[in-house]
Amino acid sequence: MLGLGELAISREPGSILKAMALGSCVAVVAVAPRYRAVGMIHVVLPDSKIDAEKGTIQPGYFADTGIPALLAQFRSAGVLNMRDLVIKLAGGAKVMAGNATFDIGKRNILACRKALWQNKMAPLGEDVGSNFSRTVWVAVDTGRVFVDSPGKGRWEL
Amino acid sequence: MSKELLFKMCQEVKQPPIRACELVIQLARSQDMDKAFSKNPLILDAVRAWQPWFEKLTGYECDGPTAWLHHLGAAVGAGLVASRILGLPNAPLAFAAGLLHDVGKYALSENLPKSNQSQPISEGKTFLDWEKAQVNYSHPEAGAMLAKEWGLSDDLVMLIQHHHQPTEAPLELRPLALAVHLGDIFAMMTGIDTPRDNMAYPLDPIADQYIKRDARWEMVVYPKLLLDIDSDLRRLNGVCEGQGGTRV
Numbered sequence: 001m002l003g004l005g006e007l008a009i010s011r012e013p014g015s016i017l018k019a020m021a022l023g024s025c026v027a028v029v030a031v032a033p034r035y036r037a038v039g040m041i042h043v044v045l046p047d048s049k050i051d052a053e054k055g056t057i058q059p060g061y062f063a064d065t066g067i068p069a070l071l072a073q074f075r076s077a078g079v080l081n082m083r084d085l086v087i088k089l090a091g092g093a094k095v096m097a098g099n100a101t102f103d104i105g106k107r108n109i110l111a112c113r114k115a116l117w118q119n120k121m122a123p124l125g126e127d128v129g130s131n132f133s134r135t136v137w138v139a140v141d142t143g144r145v146f147v148d149s150p151g152k153g154r155w156e157l
Numbered sequence: 158m159s160k161e162l163l164f165k166m167c168q169e170v171k172q173p174p175i176r177a178c179e180l181v182i183q184l185a186r187s188q189d190m191d192k193a194f195s196k197n198p199l200i201l202d203a204v205r206a207w208q209p210w211f212e213k214l215t216g217y218e219c220d221g222p223t224a225w226l227h228h229l230g231a232a233v234g235a236g237l238v239a240s241r242i243l244g245l246p247n248a249p250l251a252f253a254a255g256l257l258h259d260v261g262k263y264a265l266s267e268n269l270p271k272s273n274q275s276q277p278i279s280e281g282k283t284f285l286d287w288e289k290a291q292v293n294y295s296h297p298e299a300g301a302m303l304a305k306e307w308g309l310s311d312d313l314v315m316l317i318q319h320h321h322q323p324t325e326a327p328l329e330l331r332p333l334a335l336a337v338h339l340g341d342i343f344a345m346m347t348g349i350d351t352p353r354d355n356m357a358y359p360l361d362p363i364a365d366q367y368i369k370r371d372a373r374w375e376m377v378v379y380p381k382l383l384l385d386i387d388s389d390l391r392r393l394n395g396v397c398e399g400q401g402g403t404r405v
Contacts, residue, residue, distance in 0.1 A: 004347060004387055021348035023356055044347065044387070045380045054384070061384075095342050096283070097359035101370040104346070104379060133348070133355035150218070150352050151278060 002027075002042040005061030009039035009073045010140050018137035022091035024105035026063070026112050026128070027136040029088045029157075030070060031143040032079045038138045039074060041066040043091075045104070046111030063111035071119060087116060088125040088145050088157050090136040098131075105129065125157045163294050166264045167302050177206035178307050185253040185313050188246050194233060195392035200252065204229065207256060208397040214262050216269030219351040224259075226394065230349035232256035233389045234340030237382060243332050243367060251336040254316035257309075258337055261300025261317070262351065268292050272353070284357035285321060297321055324363045335363055343386055 002008060002019045009030075010017055017040040019027040030039040041060045048055025048062035055062050059069035071082060079085065089112055092105035100106075109128045116122055127134065127147050135148040136157075145157040180203040187199055194200050211225035219227075235255030239248035269291055278287045285295040301318035312330065316337050319326035323334035338361055345355050368374070 021350055021352060021355060023346035023348050023350070025346075025348060045384060047376070047380070050377060050380050051384055093346075093356060095346060095356065095358075095360045097362075099360075099365070099370075101365065101368060101374070102342070102346075102360065102379070104383065107375075131356055133345075133350065133352070150355060151272065 002040055002060075004042055004044050005058045005066075007039075007041045007060030007066055007070055007073070009037060009070070009077055011035065011037045011077065013141060015140050016137050017140075018135065019091075020135050022134045022136060023093050024091070024103075024108060026089055026091040026105070026108045027134075028063075028067060028070065028112055029090070029136065029138050029145050030074065031086045031088075031138060031145070032074060032084050033086065033143050034084055035077070035079050036140060036143075037074065037077055037079060038140050038143060039070050040136075040138060041070050043108055043112060046107045063108060063115050067112065067115035067119065082119060082121055085121070086143070087121055087123045088127075089113075089123045090127045090134055090145075090147055090157055092128040093131055093133065094129065096131045127155075127157050159293075163264065163292075163299060163302065166268065167299060167306055170260075170263045170303060171210065171212070173210045173307060174206060177203070177210060178309060180206050181253045181257065181313070182308075182310055185247075185250040185310055187249040193392075194236060194252070194389050195396065199249070200393070201396055203253070203256065204232075204393055205397060212263075214266045214351055216266035216353075217262055217351040218272065218353040224262075224351060225397075226349050226390070227344055227351055228256055228259060229394060230344035230347070230386065230390050231258055231337070231340040233393065234343040234386045235337045236340070237386055237389070238339045238343075239333060239336035242378070242382065243336060245332055245336065247333065248336070250312055250316070251333050251340070254313055254320070254333070254337045255340045257300070257304065257313070258317055258320045258341055259296060259300065259351065260303050261296035261298065264299040264303060265292055265294065265296055278357060283321075283359060284354040287357075295321075321358050321361070323361050331363065332367060335361070335367055339364065340386075343383060347383065347387060349390070 232255035236252035
Protein backbone atom coordinates (compact mmCIF):
# COMPACT_ATOMS: atom_id res chain seq x y z
CA MET A 1 0.00 0.00 0.00
CA LEU A 2 1.45 3.34 -1.01
CA GLY A 3 0.53 6.34 1.15
CA LEU A 4 0.70 9.95 0.00
CA GLY A 5 4.01 10.64 -1.74
CA GLU A 6 5.31 7.07 -1.48
CA LEU A 7 7.11 5.27 -4.26
CA ALA A 8 7.96 1.59 -4.67
CA ILE A 9 8.96 -1.08 -7.13
CA SER A 10 8.48 -4.79 -6.64
CA ARG A 11 9.60 -8.02 -8.31
CA GLU A 12 8.23 -10.25 -5.58
CA PRO A 13 5.88 -12.89 -7.01
CA GLY A 14 2.36 -12.57 -5.65
CA SER A 15 2.78 -9.01 -4.47
CA ILE A 16 0.58 -6.05 -5.35
CA LEU A 17 1.23 -2.31 -5.31
CA LYS A 18 -1.80 -0.23 -4.48
CA ALA A 19 -2.69 3.46 -4.06
CA MET A 20 -5.96 4.00 -2.22
CA ALA A 21 -8.64 6.63 -2.72
CA LEU A 22 -6.91 8.89 -5.21
CA GLY A 23 -8.68 12.19 -5.51
CA SER A 24 -6.53 14.87 -7.09
CA CYS A 25 -3.44 12.67 -6.55
CA VAL A 26 -2.09 10.65 -9.46
CA ALA A 27 -0.80 7.09 -9.45
CA VAL A 28 2.02 6.62 -11.94
CA VAL A 29 2.23 2.90 -12.66
CA ALA A 30 5.21 1.36 -14.47
CA VAL A 31 5.36 -2.24 -15.60
CA ALA A 32 8.43 -4.00 -17.01
CA PRO A 33 6.93 -7.21 -18.43
CA ARG A 34 10.25 -8.75 -19.49
CA TYR A 35 11.59 -8.35 -15.95
CA ARG A 36 8.35 -9.17 -14.12
CA ALA A 37 8.76 -5.92 -12.22
CA VAL A 38 6.19 -3.24 -11.39
CA GLY A 39 6.48 0.20 -9.83
CA MET A 40 4.16 2.90 -8.61
CA ILE A 41 4.26 6.48 -7.32
CA HIS A 42 1.46 8.16 -5.35
CA VAL A 43 2.01 11.72 -6.61
CA VAL A 44 0.39 14.44 -4.48
CA LEU A 45 1.60 17.68 -6.04
CA PRO A 46 3.02 18.72 -9.40
CA ASP A 47 6.16 20.66 -8.61
CA SER A 48 8.80 20.31 -5.88
CA LYS A 49 9.80 23.98 -6.15
CA ILE A 50 7.43 24.78 -3.26
CA ASP A 51 9.47 22.57 -0.92
CA ALA A 52 12.76 21.37 -2.38
CA GLU A 53 13.76 19.64 0.87
CA LYS A 54 10.59 17.54 0.82
CA GLY A 55 11.32 16.72 -2.82
CA THR A 56 14.72 15.36 -1.78
CA ILE A 57 13.50 13.45 1.27
CA GLN A 58 10.34 12.09 -0.33
CA PRO A 59 10.66 12.46 -4.13
CA GLY A 60 7.44 10.56 -4.81
CA TYR A 61 5.44 13.43 -3.34
CA PHE A 62 5.95 15.54 -6.48
CA ALA A 63 5.64 14.63 -10.15
CA ASP A 64 8.89 16.34 -11.16
CA THR A 65 11.01 14.46 -8.60
CA GLY A 66 8.96 11.27 -8.36
CA ILE A 67 9.23 10.13 -11.96
CA PRO A 68 13.05 10.40 -12.19
CA ALA A 69 13.27 8.64 -8.80
CA LEU A 70 11.03 5.80 -10.00
CA LEU A 71 13.08 5.37 -13.17
CA ALA A 72 16.28 5.34 -11.09
CA GLN A 73 14.84 2.53 -8.96
CA PHE A 74 14.08 0.49 -12.07
CA ARG A 75 17.65 1.05 -13.31
CA SER A 76 18.98 -0.12 -9.95
CA ALA A 77 16.83 -3.22 -10.31
CA GLY A 78 18.41 -3.98 -13.69
CA VAL A 79 15.84 -2.44 -16.03
CA LEU A 80 18.29 -0.33 -18.00
CA ASN A 81 16.29 0.40 -21.13
CA MET A 82 13.32 2.61 -20.33
CA ARG A 83 11.63 1.34 -23.51
CA ASP A 84 10.99 -1.82 -21.53
CA LEU A 85 8.59 0.10 -19.28
CA VAL A 86 4.86 0.44 -19.87
CA ILE A 87 3.52 3.52 -18.07
CA LYS A 88 -0.06 4.15 -17.04
CA LEU A 89 -1.60 7.09 -15.17
CA ALA A 90 -4.72 7.16 -13.01
CA GLY A 91 -6.29 9.78 -10.75
CA GLY A 92 -6.11 13.55 -11.03
CA ALA A 93 -9.80 14.08 -10.31
CA LYS A 94 -11.37 17.40 -9.52
CA VAL A 95 -14.08 18.38 -7.10
CA MET A 96 -17.68 18.26 -8.39
CA ALA A 97 -18.72 21.62 -9.90
CA GLY A 98 -15.23 22.89 -9.14
CA ASN A 99 -13.40 25.29 -11.41
CA ALA A 100 -9.74 25.71 -12.28
CA THR A 101 -9.08 27.49 -8.96
CA PHE A 102 -8.94 24.18 -7.12
CA ASP A 103 -8.06 21.84 -9.97
CA ILE A 104 -4.70 20.59 -8.73
CA GLY A 105 -5.57 17.19 -10.25
CA LYS A 106 -5.21 18.54 -13.78
CA ARG A 107 -1.88 20.12 -12.89
CA ASN A 108 -0.73 16.81 -11.43
CA ILE A 109 -1.61 14.98 -14.65
CA LEU A 110 0.14 17.57 -16.83
CA ALA A 111 3.23 17.53 -14.59
CA CYS A 112 3.41 13.72 -14.76
CA ARG A 113 3.15 13.77 -18.56
CA LYS A 114 5.80 16.50 -18.74
CA ALA A 115 8.21 14.58 -16.49
CA LEU A 116 7.69 11.48 -18.63
CA TRP A 117 8.27 13.43 -21.84
CA GLN A 118 11.51 14.80 -20.40
CA ASN A 119 12.59 11.17 -20.11
CA LYS A 120 11.40 10.45 -23.66
CA MET A 121 8.44 8.46 -22.41
CA ALA A 122 4.65 8.71 -22.58
CA PRO A 123 1.79 6.95 -20.84
CA LEU A 124 0.30 4.04 -22.74
CA GLY A 125 -2.95 4.25 -20.82
CA GLU A 126 -4.70 6.88 -18.72
CA ASP A 127 -7.79 6.97 -16.54
CA VAL A 128 -7.68 10.53 -15.30
CA GLY A 129 -9.80 13.58 -14.46
CA SER A 130 -13.55 13.65 -13.83
CA ASN A 131 -14.84 13.88 -10.26
CA PHE A 132 -14.63 10.50 -8.62
CA SER A 133 -12.25 8.70 -6.34
CA ARG A 134 -10.05 5.87 -7.64
CA THR A 135 -8.10 3.08 -6.01
CA VAL A 136 -5.40 1.77 -8.35
CA TRP A 137 -3.46 -1.48 -8.10
CA VAL A 138 -1.03 -3.52 -10.14
CA ALA A 139 0.02 -7.14 -9.62
CA VAL A 140 3.60 -8.30 -10.15
CA ASP A 141 2.46 -11.67 -11.49
CA THR A 142 0.37 -10.29 -14.34
CA GLY A 143 1.41 -6.65 -14.75
CA ARG A 144 -2.28 -5.82 -15.17
CA VAL A 145 -3.49 -2.51 -13.78
CA PHE A 146 -6.96 -2.16 -12.27
CA VAL A 147 -9.01 0.77 -11.03
CA ASP A 148 -11.75 0.54 -8.38
CA SER A 149 -14.17 3.34 -7.63
CA PRO A 150 -16.96 3.40 -5.00
CA GLY A 151 -20.31 2.93 -6.71
CA LYS A 152 -18.72 2.49 -10.16
CA GLY A 153 -17.10 -0.91 -9.91
CA ARG A 154 -13.77 -2.11 -11.25
CA TRP A 155 -12.13 -1.85 -14.64
CA GLU A 156 -8.77 -2.59 -16.22
CA LEU A 157 -6.54 0.20 -17.38
CA MET B 158 -38.28 9.27 8.25
CA SER B 159 -39.94 11.70 10.62
CA LYS B 160 -38.05 14.27 12.65
CA GLU B 161 -38.94 12.23 15.74
CA LEU B 162 -37.23 9.20 14.26
CA LEU B 163 -34.15 11.24 13.40
CA PHE B 164 -34.15 12.50 16.99
CA LYS B 165 -34.35 8.90 18.19
CA MET B 166 -31.45 7.90 15.94
CA CYS B 167 -29.41 10.81 17.29
CA GLN B 168 -30.19 9.61 20.81
CA GLU B 169 -28.70 6.24 19.89
CA VAL B 170 -25.36 7.75 18.89
CA LYS B 171 -22.71 7.16 21.53
CA GLN B 172 -22.40 10.20 23.81
CA PRO B 173 -18.98 11.82 23.66
CA PRO B 174 -17.24 12.39 27.02
CA ILE B 175 -18.30 15.64 28.71
CA ARG B 176 -14.66 16.70 28.81
CA ALA B 177 -14.39 16.30 25.01
CA CYS B 178 -17.41 18.59 24.51
CA GLU B 179 -16.04 21.14 26.97
CA LEU B 180 -12.70 21.20 25.17
CA VAL B 181 -14.24 21.75 21.77
CA ILE B 182 -16.44 24.56 23.15
CA GLN B 183 -13.36 26.14 24.72
CA LEU B 184 -11.45 25.76 21.46
CA ALA B 185 -14.30 27.33 19.50
CA ARG B 186 -14.13 30.40 21.77
CA SER B 187 -10.36 30.68 21.52
CA GLN B 188 -8.60 33.05 19.15
CA ASP B 189 -5.14 31.61 19.65
CA MET B 190 -3.93 30.31 16.31
CA ASP B 191 -0.42 31.73 16.60
CA LYS B 192 1.16 28.44 17.49
CA ALA B 193 1.38 25.51 15.14
CA PHE B 194 -1.52 23.10 15.63
CA SER B 195 0.71 20.43 17.10
CA LYS B 196 2.05 22.92 19.68
CA ASN B 197 -1.31 24.37 20.69
CA PRO B 198 -2.23 22.72 24.04
CA LEU B 199 -5.97 23.26 23.61
CA ILE B 200 -5.95 21.67 20.15
CA LEU B 201 -3.84 18.77 21.42
CA ASP B 202 -6.21 18.17 24.34
CA ALA B 203 -9.29 18.33 22.10
CA VAL B 204 -7.76 15.97 19.54
CA ARG B 205 -6.73 13.46 22.23
CA ALA B 206 -10.17 13.65 23.84
CA TRP B 207 -12.12 13.07 20.60
CA GLN B 208 -9.99 10.46 18.82
CA PRO B 209 -11.30 7.43 20.81
CA TRP B 210 -14.92 8.45 20.14
CA PHE B 211 -14.70 7.86 16.38
CA GLU B 212 -15.81 4.37 15.41
CA LYS B 213 -16.66 2.66 12.15
CA LEU B 214 -19.35 4.09 9.88
CA THR B 215 -20.88 0.99 8.33
CA GLY B 216 -23.27 2.89 6.06
CA TYR B 217 -20.35 4.85 4.64
CA GLU B 218 -18.11 1.76 4.31
CA CYS B 219 -15.57 3.35 6.58
CA ASP B 220 -13.57 1.94 9.49
CA GLY B 221 -13.00 3.89 12.70
CA PRO B 222 -9.38 4.99 12.10
CA THR B 223 -10.26 6.24 8.61
CA ALA B 224 -13.30 8.14 9.92
CA TRP B 225 -11.07 9.75 12.53
CA LEU B 226 -8.43 10.74 9.99
CA HIS B 227 -11.04 12.34 7.75
CA HIS B 228 -12.32 14.50 10.61
CA LEU B 229 -8.82 15.43 11.72
CA GLY B 230 -7.80 16.23 8.14
CA ALA B 231 -10.84 18.44 7.64
CA ALA B 232 -10.11 20.20 10.96
CA VAL B 233 -6.52 20.96 9.95
CA GLY B 234 -7.67 22.11 6.50
CA ALA B 235 -10.43 24.29 7.95
CA GLY B 236 -8.06 25.86 10.46
CA LEU B 237 -5.40 26.60 7.86
CA VAL B 238 -7.87 28.01 5.31
CA ALA B 239 -9.46 30.20 8.01
CA SER B 240 -6.19 31.58 9.36
CA ARG B 241 -3.89 31.65 6.36
CA ILE B 242 -6.16 32.09 3.33
CA LEU B 243 -9.14 33.99 4.74
CA GLY B 244 -7.30 35.77 7.57
CA LEU B 245 -10.06 35.09 10.11
CA PRO B 246 -9.35 35.71 13.80
CA ASN B 247 -11.53 32.81 14.97
CA ALA B 248 -9.76 30.04 13.09
CA PRO B 249 -9.93 27.72 16.15
CA LEU B 250 -13.71 27.69 15.67
CA ALA B 251 -13.17 26.46 12.11
CA PHE B 252 -10.80 23.78 13.42
CA ALA B 253 -13.35 22.67 16.04
CA ALA B 254 -16.17 22.54 13.48
CA GLY B 255 -13.94 20.60 11.07
CA LEU B 256 -13.17 18.07 13.81
CA LEU B 257 -16.89 17.33 14.22
CA HIS B 258 -18.24 18.22 10.77
CA ASP B 259 -19.49 14.73 9.82
CA VAL B 260 -20.75 13.48 13.20
CA GLY B 261 -24.25 13.34 11.68
CA LYS B 262 -23.10 10.31 9.71
CA TYR B 263 -23.15 8.37 12.99
CA ALA B 264 -26.90 8.97 13.26
CA LEU B 265 -27.65 7.93 9.67
CA SER B 266 -25.06 5.21 9.12
CA GLU B 267 -26.99 2.14 10.25
CA ASN B 268 -30.08 3.20 8.29
CA LEU B 269 -28.44 3.54 4.88
CA PRO B 270 -28.77 0.62 2.46
CA LYS B 271 -25.66 -1.32 1.55
CA SER B 272 -24.01 -0.55 -1.80
CA ASN B 273 -25.23 -3.78 -3.36
CA GLN B 274 -28.80 -3.07 -2.25
CA SER B 275 -29.10 0.51 -3.42
CA GLN B 276 -29.28 2.49 -6.62
CA PRO B 277 -26.08 4.34 -7.49
CA ILE B 278 -26.17 8.12 -7.26
CA SER B 279 -27.75 9.54 -10.43
CA GLU B 280 -25.72 11.78 -12.70
CA GLY B 281 -25.78 15.37 -11.42
CA LYS B 282 -27.00 14.38 -7.95
CA THR B 283 -24.92 14.72 -4.80
CA PHE B 284 -24.53 12.38 -1.88
CA LEU B 285 -26.73 14.75 0.17
CA ASP B 286 -29.57 14.17 -2.33
CA TRP B 287 -28.97 10.42 -2.03
CA GLU B 288 -29.03 10.50 1.78
CA LYS B 289 -32.29 12.43 1.74
CA ALA B 290 -33.79 9.94 -0.72
CA GLN B 291 -32.88 7.10 1.64
CA VAL B 292 -33.67 8.52 5.09
CA ASN B 293 -35.24 11.98 4.49
CA TYR B 294 -32.33 13.80 6.14
CA SER B 295 -28.75 14.59 5.24
CA HIS B 296 -25.79 14.08 7.54
CA PRO B 297 -25.25 17.85 8.08
CA GLU B 298 -28.84 18.13 9.36
CA ALA B 299 -28.35 15.13 11.64
CA GLY B 300 -24.98 16.53 12.74
CA ALA B 301 -26.54 19.85 13.75
CA MET B 302 -29.15 17.98 15.81
CA LEU B 303 -26.45 15.95 17.54
CA ALA B 304 -24.31 19.02 18.23
CA LYS B 305 -27.33 20.69 19.86
CA GLU B 306 -27.96 17.55 21.93
CA TRP B 307 -24.40 17.62 23.17
CA GLY B 308 -24.72 21.25 24.22
CA LEU B 309 -22.22 22.64 21.72
CA SER B 310 -22.34 26.34 20.88
CA ASP B 311 -24.74 27.74 18.28
CA ASP B 312 -21.81 28.63 16.02
CA LEU B 313 -20.58 25.05 16.00
CA VAL B 314 -24.10 23.80 15.33
CA MET B 315 -24.45 26.15 12.34
CA LEU B 316 -21.03 25.34 10.93
CA ILE B 317 -21.73 21.60 11.09
CA GLN B 318 -25.13 22.15 9.47
CA HIS B 319 -23.76 24.21 6.58
CA HIS B 320 -20.41 22.56 5.90
CA HIS B 321 -21.52 21.43 2.43
CA GLN B 322 -23.47 24.60 1.60
CA PRO B 323 -21.73 27.58 3.21
CA THR B 324 -23.82 29.91 1.05
CA GLU B 325 -26.77 29.01 3.27
CA ALA B 326 -24.97 29.80 6.53
CA PRO B 327 -25.86 33.05 8.36
CA LEU B 328 -23.95 35.91 6.77
CA GLU B 329 -21.54 36.44 9.66
CA LEU B 330 -20.58 32.75 9.67
CA ARG B 331 -20.17 32.28 5.92
CA PRO B 332 -16.38 32.71 5.74
CA LEU B 333 -15.95 30.17 8.56
CA ALA B 334 -18.45 27.81 6.93
CA LEU B 335 -16.44 28.12 3.72
CA ALA B 336 -13.26 27.25 5.63
CA VAL B 337 -14.89 24.06 6.98
CA HIS B 338 -16.30 23.28 3.52
CA LEU B 339 -12.87 23.59 1.91
CA GLY B 340 -11.16 21.69 4.74
CA ASP B 341 -13.56 18.81 4.07
CA ILE B 342 -13.03 18.97 0.30
CA PHE B 343 -9.23 19.16 0.56
CA ALA B 344 -9.23 16.10 2.85
CA MET B 345 -11.34 14.23 0.30
CA MET B 346 -9.11 15.29 -2.58
CA THR B 347 -6.07 13.86 -0.87
CA GLY B 348 -7.88 10.59 -0.24
CA ILE B 349 -8.50 11.18 3.46
CA ASP B 350 -12.14 10.37 3.16
CA THR B 351 -15.05 8.19 4.11
CA PRO B 352 -14.93 5.92 1.04
CA ARG B 353 -18.57 5.68 -0.02
CA ASP B 354 -19.18 9.39 -0.48
CA ASN B 355 -15.72 10.55 -1.44
CA MET B 356 -15.89 13.49 -3.87
CA ALA B 357 -19.66 13.14 -4.21
CA TYR B 358 -20.29 16.74 -3.17
CA PRO B 359 -20.01 19.94 -5.22
CA LEU B 360 -17.82 22.89 -4.46
CA ASP B 361 -19.99 25.75 -3.21
CA PRO B 362 -19.82 28.73 -5.62
CA ILE B 363 -19.19 31.07 -2.67
CA ALA B 364 -15.56 29.91 -2.80
CA ASP B 365 -15.02 32.14 -5.85
CA GLN B 366 -16.03 35.22 -3.89
CA TYR B 367 -13.33 34.68 -1.30
CA ILE B 368 -10.51 33.05 -3.24
CA LYS B 369 -9.22 34.68 -6.37
CA ARG B 370 -7.20 32.58 -8.76
CA ASP B 371 -3.93 34.01 -9.98
CA ALA B 372 -0.50 32.59 -10.81
CA ARG B 373 0.70 32.85 -7.21
CA TRP B 374 -2.37 31.04 -5.92
CA GLU B 375 -1.97 28.31 -8.50
CA MET B 376 1.79 27.82 -8.28
CA VAL B 377 2.53 28.52 -4.62
CA VAL B 378 -0.32 29.22 -2.22
CA TYR B 379 -2.64 26.33 -3.05
CA PRO B 380 -0.01 23.56 -3.38
CA LYS B 381 1.70 24.78 -0.20
CA LEU B 382 -1.64 24.71 1.61
CA LEU B 383 -2.23 21.08 0.60
CA LEU B 384 1.33 20.17 1.60
CA ASP B 385 0.93 21.82 5.02
CA ILE B 386 -2.44 20.17 5.64
CA ASP B 387 -0.77 16.80 5.08
CA SER B 388 2.21 17.66 7.31
CA ASP B 389 0.09 19.06 10.16
CA LEU B 390 -2.29 16.11 9.93
CA ARG B 391 0.63 13.68 10.32
CA ARG B 392 2.00 15.62 13.31
CA LEU B 393 -1.37 15.86 15.05
CA ASN B 394 -2.27 12.25 14.36
CA GLY B 395 1.10 11.35 15.81
CA VAL B 396 0.02 12.67 19.21
CA CYS B 397 -2.79 10.08 19.16
CA GLU B 398 -0.58 7.14 18.25
CA GLY B 399 -0.24 6.03 21.83
CA GLN B 400 -4.01 5.83 22.09
CA GLY B 401 -4.75 4.02 18.85
CA GLY B 402 -4.21 6.71 16.21
CA THR B 403 -3.80 5.34 12.72
CA ARG B 404 -1.07 5.45 10.11
CA VAL B 405 -1.54 8.24 7.57
